[in-house]
Amino acid sequence: MTETPMPMPLPAMEQAATSVPPAVLLANHLKALKLPTFVREYEKVALEAAQDRADYPRYLLRLCELERIDRERRMVERRIRMARFPHTKSFDTFDFAAQPSLNKALVLELARGEWIEQRRNVIALGPSGTGKTHAALALGLAACQKGLSVAFTTAAALVHDLMEARDERRLRLLQKHLASVKLLILDELGYVPFTAVGGELLFEVLSQRYERGSTLITSNLPFDEWTSVFGSERLTGALLDRLTHHVHILEMNGESFRLASSRKHHKNKESCKMP
Numbered sequence: 563m564t565e566t567p568m569p570m571p572l573p574a575m576e577q578a579a580t581s582v583p584p585a586v587l588l589a590n591h592l593k594a595l596k597l598p599t600f601v602r603e604y605e606k607v608a609l610e611a612a613q614d615r616a617d618y619p620r621y622l623l624r625l626c627e628l629e630r631i632d633r634e635r636r637m638v639e640r641r642i643r644m645a646r647f648p649h650t651k652s653f654d655t656f657d658f659a660a661q662p663s664l665n666k667a668l669v670l671e672l673a674r675g676e677w678i679e680q681r682r683n684v685i686a687l688g689p690s691g692t693g694k695t696h697a698a699l700a701l702g703l704a705a706c707q708k709g710l711s712v713a714f715t716t717a718a719a720l721v722h723d724l725m726e727a728r729d730e731r732r733l734r735l736l737q738k739h740l741a742s743v744k745l746l747i748l749d750e751l752g753y754v755p756f757t758a759v760g761g762e763l764l765f766e767v768l769s770q771r772y773e774r775g776s777t778l779i780t781s782n783l784p785f786d787e788w789t790s791v792f793g794s795e796r797l798t799g800a801l802l803d804r805l806t807h808h809v810h811i812l813e814m815n816g817e818s819f820r821l822a823s824s825r826k827h828h829k830n831k832e833s834c835k836m837p
Contacts, residue, residue, distance in 0.1 A: 598632075599629040600625055603625060604625060607628070608621065638707055641706040642703065645706060645712040645714050646713070646715070647699055647702060650699070650703060651699035651700050653669070653673060653704075655696075656696055661692060661814050664693075664813065673704040675704060675705050677810060678744055680776075681774065681776055682809065683777045683806075684701070684776070684777075684810045685778075685810075685812070686698060686814060687780075692814040694749075694780035694781075694782075695749055695780060697780075698780050701778060702778070710744040710745060712745045713743045713745070713747065714747040715746075716749045716750045717749065717753075717779075718750065718754040720767070721756050721763065721764050722760075724760070724763040725759065737770060740767050741771060742775075743775065745775070745776045745777075746771060747777075747778045749779075750780060751791065752787070752791050754791075755791050761794065765792070765797055768804065777805065
């Protein structure tokens with residue numbers, strides 16, 4: 563007597579398909595493939611494709627374009643968060659007319675980011691309030707939008723972090739991170755003098771980046787006064803030799819934006835009091 567063969571069990575996926583609605587399965591698969599925009603948009607795009615009588619390749623092309631745009635947006639947002647900018651600034655709000663000494667053409671060229679790929683440096687010099695930090699933030703934002711990693715800090719904060727890391731035996735880890743970013747922005751160099759140890763730690767970081775990554779420094783001091791910050795002519799000379807080997811200098815010697823804004827506010831306030 564011939565026995566009737568037992569039916570082979572269905573694969574887990576096929577079993578699930580017999581009981582779970584296709585839309586739920588599709589959403590699960592797309593999430594597993596890390597395609598959140600597909601999950602969110604595929605029904606809407608399907609309706610649009612049907613109305614336009616678009617074929618399947620065009621339907622998939624539209625979804626892929628949306629996924630790529632959204633992914634690039636999320637990556638830019640992630641790079642901006644990792645850069646730790648105190649504010650997000652762009653050149654759309656920068657008043658070039660108030661800084662006639664600043665080479666606008668050079669600044670807009672720098673915003674394209676090629677200098678970072680070439681491992682060149684930028685140093686912005688000028689009095690307090692002339693827009694150095696704004697320019698640095700705008701260049702950092704442009705770099706993030708170009709897909710480049712950025713780290714922003716003030717000179718004083720970085721020296722503090724380096725000394726703290728040394729005391730906690732994690733200095734090499736911090737140095738490795740600082741050496742790995744494509745662009746290191748060091749703001750407000752010159753406002754606070756460093757101890758001998760602090761100056762040496764900062765020198766080591768900047769030396770490690772020499773011809774390996776780009777550094778952007780803003781300072782209210784001309785180069786011949788940097789010794790007052792580092793406390794050593796030898797150290798300062800060696801640092802400037804490395805920083806200025808491949809460098810773009812931004813001179814910002816116009817009137818302070820904050821001072822001009824304060825004067826304007828005061829003037830408007832006084833005019834309101836007049837009968």
